[in-house]
Amino acid sequence: MSSRRSLLFIVAIAIWALAACNWTVGDCYPREEWTSGAGAGPGSEPTPVFSSSASGDFGDAPSGERRGDSEQEIQCNKTDSSEEEDKEERPRDSSESTTNSTCSGSGDTTGDGQTYVFCSDACSSKCPPAGVNGFSPTIFKFVTTIPDDGTGESGGWQQASVRLKVKRWVEVYPEFWECPQMTFGMPLRNAAQGHIPADEAARISADVATKASRKVMRANLTIPRGIYCVRLKDEMDVSLRKRVAGSRVTQP
Incomplete structure (x- = not known):
């Protein structure tokens, strides 16, 4: 009985650790790149990489992957509501106004x-x-x-x-x-x-x-x-x- 409880406890810790690794805050590689192994060596496992505020710190994503042509940084764990807020804050394209x-x-x-x-x-x-x-x-x-x-x-x-x-x-x-x-x-x-x-x-x-x-x-x-x-x-x-x-x- 004691061994069964210990096993359940270990499983619970493992699930919690897995969830923690899949939830990040700040800049990071896109999730699809983790699963595809982009930027990793052959046979390496996908690992979340956290960026640092300091330039050149360990874990900083390569500039080509971190920023697109528009110089907008990748944002992890962004919710639908935050996307709607960004849409409202963006200035309207001037081309939409009638001449x-x-x-x-x-x-x-x-x-x-x-x-x-x-x-x-x-x-x-x-x-x-x-x-x-x-x-x-x-x-x-x-x-x-x-x-x-x-x-x-x-x-x-x-x-x-x-x-x-x-x-x-x-x-x-x-x-x-x-x-x-x-x-x-x-x-x-x-x-x-x-x-x-x-x-x-x-x-x-x-x-x-x-x-x-x-x-x-x-x-x-x-x-x-x-x-x-x-x-x-x-x-x-x-x-x-x-x-x-x-x-x-x-x-x-």
Whole structure:
């Protein structure tokens, strides 16, 4: 009975010693190299090798095995949780960031009154502030083509021909284009507004053109230029007819 207990005690010590040899802290050879016998002489048994903090101390792993190309030392007994922590601490690769996050060039923060500038959220600093962006009434130079004879509910006709310019800034660099000539036409007088002077016609036209430009662009930030101009003309025609009875927007 005594010999059996002694045998069990010896087996327990052997198991404990084996576990201790397979658990290390600090730098060491990779475990797969122990089993393959890398770095050992023929017939030698795999033995855990501990590194020392001093350069050239006994047990230091060869530099080619201890460090990889990235100069990162081998870490023994690293748990899954520590690997996750390292992933969180690593800086994100700069190549993952989009190149479109920065808009290059100087912005149109003052507005010129001749160009509607549309900016995406990323390029918002390049656009004029609210109330400044859009078309100025000064580009709508209305002239009378048919005098008002004073008869009927409406009379006379006035019109202004313009080429509306557009600047779109939704990516790194802006795009510029100019829509074909459009003509804004209004009666000189109608039943709803009464007499409509040229400066009032210009103010209404500029407001209609600015709001229509914004509406069409917001509906599709990457709309092709030619399609944009067609839809802009149609949107302005509908809006102007609602603002002033008898008015219209046409193209030659």
